[in-house]
Structure formats: C-alpha cells, structure tokens
Amino acid sequence: MNAQAAASTAASTAQPDFDAIIIGAGIAGLYQLHNLRALGLTVKVYETGTDVGGTWYWNRYPGARFDSESYTYGYAFSKELLDEWNWVEHFEAQPNTLRYLNHVADKFDLRKDIQFESRVDAARYDEANGHWIVTLASGEAATATFLITALGPLSAYTLPRIPGVDSFRGEACHTARWPKTPVSFAGKRVAVIGTGATGIQTITEVAKTAAHLTVFQRTANYAAPLHNRPITPEEMAEIKASYPAIFARCRETPGCFIHMTDPRGTFEVSPEEREAFWEKLYSEPGFGIWQANFRDMLKDPAANDIASAFLKKKIRERVKDPAIAEKLIPKNHGFGTRRVPLESGYFEVYNQPNVRLIDLHETPIERITPEGVKTSAEDLAFDMIIYATGFDAVTGGFDRVDIRGRDGQTLKAKWADGPKTFLGLQSAGFPNLLTIVGPHNAAARCNIPRCIEQNVEWVTDMIRHMRQHNLTHIEATAEAEDHWTSEINELAKDMLYTLVDSWMTGVNRNVEGKDVRRVLQYQGGAPAYRDHCDAVAADGYRGFILR
Ligand code: NA7
Numbered sequence: 217m218n219a220q221a222a223a224s225t226a227a228s229t230a231q232p233d234f235d236a237i238i239i240g241a242g243i244a245g246l247y248q249l250h251n252l253r254a255l256g257l258t259v260k261v262y263e264t265g266t267d268v269g270g271t272w273y274w275n276r277y278p279g280a281r282f283d284s285e286s287y288t289y290g291y292a293f294s295k296e297l298l299d300e301w302n303w304v305e306h307f308e309a310q311p312n313t314l315r316y317l318n319h320v321a322d323k324f325d326l327r328k329d330i331q332f333e334s335r336v337d338a339a340r341y342d343e344a345n346g347h348w349i350v351t352l353a354s355g356e357a358a359t360a361t362f363l364i365t366a367l368g369p370l371s372a373y374t375l376p377r378i379p380g381v382d383s384f385r386g387e388a389c390h391t392a393r394w395p396k397t398p399v400s401f402a403g404k405r406v407a408v409i410g411t412g413a414t415g416i417q418t419i420t421e422v423a424k425t426a427a428h429l430t431v432f433q434r435t436a437n438y439a440a441p442l443h444n445r446p447i448t449p450e451e452m453a454e455i456k457a458s459y460p461a462i463f464a465r466c467r468e469t470p471g472c473f474i475h476m477t478d479p480r481g482t483f484e485v486s487p488e489e490r491e492a493f494w495e496k497l498y499s500e501p502g503f504g505i506w507q508a509n510f511r512d513m514l515k516d517p518a519a520n521d522i523a524s525a526f527l528k529k530k531i532r533e534r535v536k537d538p539a540i541a542e543k544l545i546p547k548n549h550g551f552g553t554r555r556v557p558l559e560s561g562y563f564e565v566y567n568q569p570n571v572r573l574i575d576l577h578e579t580p581i582e583r584i585t586p587e588g589v590k591t592s593a594e595d596l597a598f599d600m601i602i603y604a605t606g607f608d609a610v611t612g613g614f615d616r617v618d619i620r621g622r623d624g625q626t627l628k629a630k631w632a633d634g635p636k637t638f639l640g641l642q643s644a645g646f647p648n649l650l651t652i653v654g655p656h657n658a659a660a661r662c663n664i665p666r667c668i669e670q671n672v673e674w675v676t677d678m679i680r681h682m683r684q685h686n687l688t689h690i691e692a693t694a695e696a697e698d699h700w701t702s703e704i705n706e707l708a709k710d711m712l713y714t715l716v717d718s719w720m721t722g723v724n725r726n727v728e729g730k731d732v733r734r735v736l737q738y739q740g741g742a743p744a745y746r747d748h749c750d751a752v753a754a755d756g757y758r759g760f761i762l763r
Contacts, residue, residue: 230345230346230347232345232347232348232359232360232361233258233260233358233359233360234257234258234259234260234358234359234360234361235252235257235258235259235360235361235362236252236257236258236259236260236360236361236362236363236364236679237259237260237261237262237348237350237358237360237362237363237364238252238259238260238261238262238364238365238366239261239262239336239339239350239363239364239365239366239367239617240261240262240263240270240365240366240367240368240371241261241263241265241267241268241269241270241321241326241330241332241366242268242269242270242271242272242273242317242366242368242371243270243271243272243291243317243664243665243668244270244366244368244652244653244668244671244672245261245263245270245364245366245652246261246268246317246320246321246324246326247291247293247668247669247672248364248366248652248672248675248676249261249326249329249330250293250324250326251672251673251676252676252679253329255676255679255680255683257679259329260329260330260331260358260360261326261329261330261331262330262331262334262335262336262350262352263330263331263332263333263334264333264334264335265332265333266332266333267318267332268317268318268320268321268326268327268330269313269314269317269318270317270366270368270371271368271370271371272310272313272314272317273314273317274371274373274392274393274394275310275391275392275394275414276310276311276314276394276395276396277310277391277392277394277414277417277418277602277604278394278399278417278418278421278422279417279418279420279421279560280309280310280391280414280417281305281307281308281309281310281313281417281442281444282307282308282313283307283413283442283502283503283557283558284307284473284502284503284663285306285307285473285474285501285502286303286305286306286307286308286447287303287447287455287459287462288462288463288466288472288473288474288663288666289308289313289663289665290303290316290665291320291665291669292459292463292665292666292669293669295459297320297323298456298459299456301316301319302447302449302452303447303452303455304446304447305444305445305446305447306443306444306445306446306447306501306502307442307444307501307502307558334352334353334354334356335352335353336350336351336352336353336617337351337352337353337617337618338350338351338617338618338619338620339351339363339617339618339619339620339649340618340620341620341621341622341646341647341648341649342359343622343623345359346361346647346648346688346689347359347360347361347648348360348361348362348363348648348649350363361648361688362648362649362650362679363648363649363650364649364650364652364675365613365614365617365649365650365651365652365654366652366653367613367614367617367653367654368613368653369607369609369610369613369653369659369660369664370606370607370609370719371392371607371612371613372607372608372609372612372613372615372616373390373391373392373393373605373606373607373608374605374606374607374608374612374724374726374727375390375603375605375726376409376410376581376603376605376726377725377726378581378583378584379582379583379584380583380584380585381584383584383585383586384584384585384586384587384588384598384601385586385587386587386588386598386599386600386601387399387599387600387601388600388601388602388603389600389601389602389603390602390603390604390605391410391414391415391418391602391603391604392414392607400425401422401425401426401427401429401600402425402426402427403427404426404427404428404599404600405426405427405428405430405588405597405598405599405600406422406426406428406429406430406598406599406600406601406602407429407430407431407432407588407589407596407598407600407601407602408422408429408430408431408432408602408604409432409581409589409601409602409603409604409605410432410434410603410604410605410606411431411433411434411435411436411437411604412437412555412557412604412606412719413437413555413556413557413558414604414606415431415604416437416439416557416559416562417557417559418602418604419431419562419565419571419604420559420560420561420562420565422602423565423568423570423571426570427570428570428571428572429565429570429571429572430571430572430574430589430596430598431571431572431573431574432574432576432581432589433543433544433573433574433575433576434576434577435546435548435549435717436543436544436545436546436547437546437554437556437557438524438527438531438546438551438552438554438556439556439557439558439559439562439563440498440505440506440527440530440556440557440558440559441498441499441558441559441560442501442502442558442559442560443499443500443501443502444501444560445501462474463666466663466666467666467742467743467746468743469507469741469742469743470507470741470742470743471503471507471661471662471663471741471742472662472663472666472667472742473502473503473507473663474502475502475503475504475506475507475508476507476508477507477508477509477510477511478493478508478509478510478511479511480510480511481510481511481512481516481519482510482512482513482516482518482519482522482523483518483519490522491526493510494509494523494526497509498526498530502558503556503558505556506551506552506556509523509552510523513551513552514552514553514711514712514713515710515711515712517550517712520550520551520552520553520712521550523550523551523552524546524550524551526551527551528545530563531544531545531563532545534563534564535563535564535566535567536567537566537567540566540573543573543575544563544566544573548716549715549716549718550712550716552712552713553712553713553715553716553718554713554716554718554720555718555719555720574591576591578593579591579592579593579594580592584601588601589601605726606719606724606726607719607724608724608726608727608730609660609719609720609722609724609736610635610654610655610660610719610722610736610737611631611635611655611722611736612724612727612730614627614628614631614651614654614655615628619646619649621643621645621646621647621649622645622646622647623645625645625646627643627646627649630643630645631643631655632729634701634722634734634735635654635655635656635701635734635736636697636698636701637651637654637655637656637657637692637697637700637701638692638693638696638697638700638759638760639656639657639692639700639748639749639752639759640654640655640656640657640658640659640700640738641654641657641671641674641675641749642690642691642692642697642760643692643697644691644692644693644694644696644697645691646691647689647690647691648688648689648690648691650675650678652668652671652672652675653667653668653671655736655737656700656701656704656736656737656738657671657737657738657745658670658737658738658740658741658742658745658746659671660720660736660737661720661737661739662742666742667742667745670742670745670746670749674749674750674753677753678690678753678757681753681757682762685762687762687763688763689761689762689763690757690760690761690762691760691761692759692760692761693759693760693761695759696758696759696760699759700759704735704737704738704739705735707738707739707740708735708737708739711739714733714735715733716733717733720736720737721733721734721735721736722734722736
C-alpha cells in the first residue's frame with residue numbers, strides 16, 4: 217500500500233492492514249513472527265536487509281563468530297529443529313550462523329510475511345483508530361494494531377567523528393556493513409580503527425594475510441581466550457541428547473550463558489587457590505572468566521583490581537615487547553566492566569613483524585586523508601581502512617525511527633535523558649508498542665537468543681490474553697514505568713560497569729548527545745527479570761492499562 221492509500225485507510229477506517237507489524241527480521245523478529253502467526257494473527261515484518269539474519273546478516277566481517285557456546289545459542293522452541301541442526305564449531309563462525317537462520321526461515325516458511333529492503337522511517341500512533349501507521353523510507357505505509365520492534369541492541373552502527381572520513385580514496389568499510397563478496401587483504405596496507413570485540417576478531421584475522429596492518433587503539437580492552445574447536449559428530453550427538461539440561465542450565469544463570477557465577481567471594485579463598493581458579497577459567501572455552509568468576513568481581517573494587525591484575529599479567533606474558541604490552545593493558549577500567557572480547561591469538565598478533573599498534577592517547581588521529589590517516593605524529597598511507605568503531609547501542613536503533621505516540625510525543629524526546637520503560641517492553645504514552653530486547657530489559661547483557669525467547673513468548677502470551685478477553689489496547693501506566701525505571705537505576709548502583717564509558721553504558725562520542733553514561737539494562741539477572749515479567753502477567757498484567 218502506498219503512503220496516500222495508507223493515510224486514507226487510517227483516516228477512514230478503524231480496520232488496520234495487519235494485526236501486527238514487526239520491525240526487523242533478526243533472531244527476535246523471526247521468532248516473534250512465528251509465534252504471532254501461530255496465534256492466527258496477520259503479521260508483516262519489515263527488514264532493511266535483503267534477507268533474514270539481522271546481526272548475522274550485517275556483520276560478515278572476517279573473524280565474526282559467537283562468544284556463546286553454539287549449542288546454547290540456537291532457538292530452543294522446536295525439538296525437530298534442535299535434532300536436525302548440527303553445529304560444527306563450539307563457537308560458530310558467522311557464515312554458518314547465517315545459514316542456520318536461513319534454515320529456520322525456510323523450515324517455518326517465514327519469508328512470505330517478510331518484506332525485505334524495507335527500512336522503517338517512521339511510526340505514528342493513530343489515537344482515533346487505535347493503531348500504528350508505519351512508514352517506510354520508500355514512502356510506502358501500512359497500519360497495524362501492534363507495533364513490535366525487534367531492532368537489535370547493536371544494529372545502529374557508527375562511523376568515527378573524525379574529519380575527512382569521506383575523503384579516503386582506497387577501500388573503506390565499517391565492520392557492520394561488510395560486503396557479501398570476498399575481501400582479500402593480501403599485499404595490502406590495512407588500517408583497523410577500533411579494538412572492541414569486533415576489532416579484536418577482525419584484527420586477528422586480517423593480520424594473517426595483510427602485507428601490513430596498523431591498529432589504531434583508543435581504549436585498550438581486556439580480552440580472554442575463546443578456545444574454540446570443531447564439534448565432532450559424537451559430541452554433537454551428545455549435545456542433542458543434553459539439550460533439555462543445557463537450556464535448563466541457561467535459565468538459571470544471570471546472563472543465560474552456560475557459565476554460573478562462582479558463589480565465593482574473592483577474598484574468601486587463599487591467594488594460591490584464587491590464582492589456580494583464574495588459571496582454570498582462562499584455560500577453558502568461552503565466557504567463564506567473565507561470567508563464572510567470583511561473585512564480587514564486578515562489584516567490589518578491590519576484588520576487581522586483583523582479577524584485573526591477573527589479566528594484565530597474561531597480556532605481559534603473551535606480548536614479547538614490554539612497551540607494546542603496556543599499551544595493550546587497560547588503564548581506565550577494570551576487568552569485566554566493559555564487554556569482554558574473546559580472542560583467538562589476538563595478543564600474539566602484536567609479535568608479528570607486519571603489525572603495528574598506534575596508541576591514540578599518545579598520537580591522536582587528526583583526520584582521514586585521501587591517502588590514509590594523519591595522526592598528530594605522521595601521515596600514513598593505506599589501501600584499506602576498516603572501521604570497527606561500534607554502535608549507538610540499545611537506544612540507537614529506536615532513535616533512527618521517528619516513533620510518535622499519543623499526543624505526537626516522540627520516543628526519542630521521551631528517552632533523551634535515558635530510557636523510561638515498564639519491564640523494558642513498553643513505554644507509557646506509546647500504546648501497543650512492544651520493544652523486544654529494548655532498553656531496561658535483561659536481554660542486552662544476555663546470551664541473547666535465550667532472552668529473546670523470553671521476551672517474545674511473554675509478548676505472545678500477552679497478545680493471546682488480550683484476544684481472549686477482546687482487548688485491543690495495552691499501555692504501561694506512568695506509575696509502573698516510574699517504578700521500573702527507579703528499580704533499574706537502583707540495581708545498577710553498586711555495579712562497577714556504571715563508572716565506565718562503553719556501549720553498555722550507552723556512551724558513544726560519535727553520536728550527538730551520547731556522551732553521558734546511562735543505565736540501559738536490567739542488572740538483576742535474567743531469572744529475576746523473568747520472575748518479574750511472569751508475576752505481572754499472573755496478576756492480570758498489573759501495571760498496564762488494558763482496554
Ligand atoms: P565497541 O565495543 O563499542 O568498540 C568500538 C571500538 O571503536 C572501541 O575500541 C572504540 O574506542 C573505537 N572507536 C570508536 N570511535 C572511535 C574514534 N572516533 N576514534 C578511535 N576509536 C574509536 O564495538 P564492537 O563492534 O567492537 O562490539 C560491540 C559488541 O558487538 C560487542 O561487545 C559484542 O557484544 C558484539 P573506545 O573504547 O570508545 O575508546
């Protein structure tokens with residue numbers, strides 16, 4: 217339907233085009249579509265990309281892979297799907313993950329309700345008719361009773377605010393817009409700007425074949441070994457037999473990873489025992505060193521200091537040149553207070569003769585030039601610049617859509633000083649807008665498909681409840697929203713990560729207005745979050761106005 221037709225539909229009839237519109241065909245959007253279709257709803261999904269996959273569609277950069285164990289990451293809802301899909305690595309690489317999501321889309325015939333190459337520009341709540349009018353970049357528009365955002369917390373990628381970014385004459389690319397065609401680094405002088413989880417994966421891969429690689433590091437990050445390896449057919453058979461236990465375990469842990477926080481305090485054990493424990497975690501696959509560390513590691517500065525010292529020691533052991541090792545050691549934050557990148561030989565890259573590290577605190581970038589990068593110390597020429605400069609996290613995806621609720625209020629303005637939500641799923645003044653994996657939700661710090669599943673199933677149950685009771689309107693009360701927002705802030709108070717700039721605190725100086733730390737996530741852990749949501753539902757959706 218075109219814009220005019222939609223506008224006239226909206227003006228003349230209360231009957232919307234669809235029961236629900238979902239924005240995004242990533243892991244969340246696909247599962248929400250599948251669930252709502254099962255309820256008998258008419259659903260349309262709008263997706264910017266040319267195919268399904270979301271994060272795994274866009275982030276095709278070299279070295280992109282899971283930090284979650286593969287077998288904890290797939291959808292859990294279908295035994296048939298679990299039985300037929302074979303993961304090939306303990307931490308699957310992007311191409312196979314994208315293959316998996318395509319398999320899911322085919323198996324459940326999801327594509328027929330997805331419109332690709334369709335970026336949603338605006339969504340306006342039409343109060344008179346009680347539905348949402350959604351407008352695409354193309355001008356096309358449609359209406360729906362429910363608007364469900366499945367935008368992803370890390371979808372709004374950001375280029376650095378450095379003068380001259382557009383002037384470079386060589387190849388340039390942000391990791392989140394990596395081309396579908398193969399990219400060769402052989403014989404090239406490559407620059408990577410950014411050393412977060414993405415930069416670290418990219419650098420490790422590019423260093424293998426580039427003639428020369430220059431890494432521009434602003435903030436050093438602690439990173440720990442991934443210890444990836446292939447999954448044998450025998451292991452896969454065992455994994456399939458263990459799925460119920462694996463998912464039960466993920467339900468118990470704060471981040472829905474397979475790793476559970478150690479119940480001991482750092483100083484309750486002897487220094488020898490502590491060291492042995494950390495050595496064990498460092499030698500094991502995955503996020504154990506972050507997620508299964510001592511219970512006080514992310515709260516008590518003294519506990520965090522000595523955990524950080526262990527990680528610093530590891531960097532010094534692995535990097536041959538002590539001066540480079542010192543540059544790679546974080547100075548302004550403790551271990552685990554930023555998202556921990558998992559690596560596969562990252563620190564050893566700096567022992568290679570074809571790799572150079574530039575510390576931007578010593579010699580900042582002044583501008584990107586047609587030939588390369590000009591720092592305060594020198595002019596450097598490159599064939600390729602890779603921007604691993606991250607995302608306008610969690611709220612960035614929302615800011616890029618002009619979402620207007622009752623009385624024309626914009627969500628962007630409402631959230632300008634930080635998000636205000638109830639359960640991270642609804643915001644007062646925006647009826648029937650449901651924000652899967654939105655801010656204030658447990659999902660952005662989670663083994664994300666597990667939290668997506670909870671969000672989607674909760675929203676599905678809520679819509680089922682509404683249909684059973686002939687209700688068409690749901691909106692959080694201002695009181696429920698205030699209460700939830702205060703609780704979010706209170707829970708984050710004693711967490712060390714709130715004192716540190718990172719995407720987890722919503723800081724991105726490449727974006728106007730995003731230079732202040734904010735609490736974006738529920739910090740009580742996924743099990744407590746789930747209990748909150750379940751209690752609200754059991755109490756007849758307490759905190760919501762239902763009509
Ligand atoms: P991150 O973790 O936000 O990392 C972005 C990196 O880019 C980080 O090192 C930034 O330095 C750097 N950056 C950003 N802007 C600039 C400018 N202007 N100049 C120099 N360097 C800059 O994003 P990722 O994509 O690595 O990871 C995001 C998540 O995706 C990750 O945590 C996983 O959950 C998956 P800074 O630290 O800001 O000094």
